Amino acid sequence: MSMQQLSEFHKEYGKLIQEKYPDTFDPKWLVMESGWGYFHISSLDNQPWKEMHKEAEALINRFYSHREDSYGKGWKSLTLHGLNEDTQSLSQYGERDKVLQQLDWTSISDECPITKKFLTDVWPAEFLNRVRFMLLEPGGYILPHQDRPDEEKRLSVCNISLNNPEGCQFVFKDKGIVPFKDEGSAFLMDISNPHSVWNQSDKPRIHMIIHFELGRRTRDMFYTLRESFYTNRSRLNERLE
Numbered sequence: 414m415s416m417q418q419l420s421e422f423h424k425e426y427g428k429l430i431q432e433k434y435p436d437t438f439d440p441k442w443l444v445m446e447s448g449w450g451y452f453h454i455s456s457l458d459n460q461p462w463k464e465m466h467k468e469a470e471a472l473i474n475r476f477y478s479h480r481e482d483s484y485g486k487g488w489k490s491l492t493l494h495g496l497n498e499d500t501q502s503l504s505q506y507g508e509r510d511k512v513l514q515q516l517d518w519t520s521i522s523d524e525c526p527i528t529k530k531f532l533t534d535v536w537p538a539e540f541l542n543r544v545r546f547m548l549l550e551p552g553g554y555i556l557p558h559q560d561r562p563d564e565e566k567r568l569s570v571c572n573i574s575l576n577n578p579e580g581c582q583f584v585f586k587d588k589g590i591v592p593f594k595d596e597g598s599a600f601l602m603d604i605s606n607p608h609s610v611w612n613q614s615d616k617p618r619i620h621m622i623i624h625f626e627l628g629r630r631t632r633d634m635f636y637t638l639r640e641s642f643y644t645n646r647s648r649l650n651e652r653l654e
């Protein structure tokens with residue numbers, strides 16, 4: 414992969430695509446079956462993203478270089494919740510269940526009280542896995558790549574723009590530009606789709622990525638309600654015939 418391919422990728426897929434919304438809401442369909450590349454969690458639009466941006470920006474010299482030797486340039490991260498301040502993919506630390514138990518708040522989180530409060534009191538998932546600030550320097554880029562195999566297609570991680578300067582674009586293959594807002598916005602993302610980011614602005618871009626688990630009971634409740642909904646409906650329809 415090269416700058417040339419990055420440029421072609423952005424030229425080909427760098428358009429805004431409008432998905433068609435069904436009339437009724439079905440969480441399982443949305444997350445597992447819709448095939449959507451991203452979903453705007455607009456109910457979180459009024460969170461204190463700018464204050465959180467300030468907390469991250471104040472730590473700008475503490476960020477660690479990220480994948481500089483492979484597909485990133487000017488890409489840095491700083492871990493708020495993980496094994497340490499520079500936590501990489503959990504798979505490289507051994508058995509997943511054991512690693513998950515070792516995750517905790519890092520010293521970075523103590524310096525970001527507003528961000529931490531959002532994560533503990535507002536973010537609607539039972540368990541936090543890895544949570545990081547991700548910085549992309551002016552002119553920096555992340556070459557097209559895929560974080561999950563095709564079979565694991567679903568909306569999974571949450572990517573929040575704490576800022577997103579004009580000229581910085583996150584692009585998904587076949588799904589187009591993710592419409593991140595500079596004033597802050599949260600999106601669930603399907604990172605099994607190839608994607609790339611290119612910051613063609615003169616400002617650092619800071620996002621926050623949350624890896625999380627809903628928790629089995631929450632998930633099971635939604636699935637149980639969904640199954641009952643369809644069973645009830647088909648029974649009612651049968652009697653009507």
Ligand SMILES: [Fe+2]
Pocket residue numbers: 558559560604608
């Ligand atoms: Fe990625």
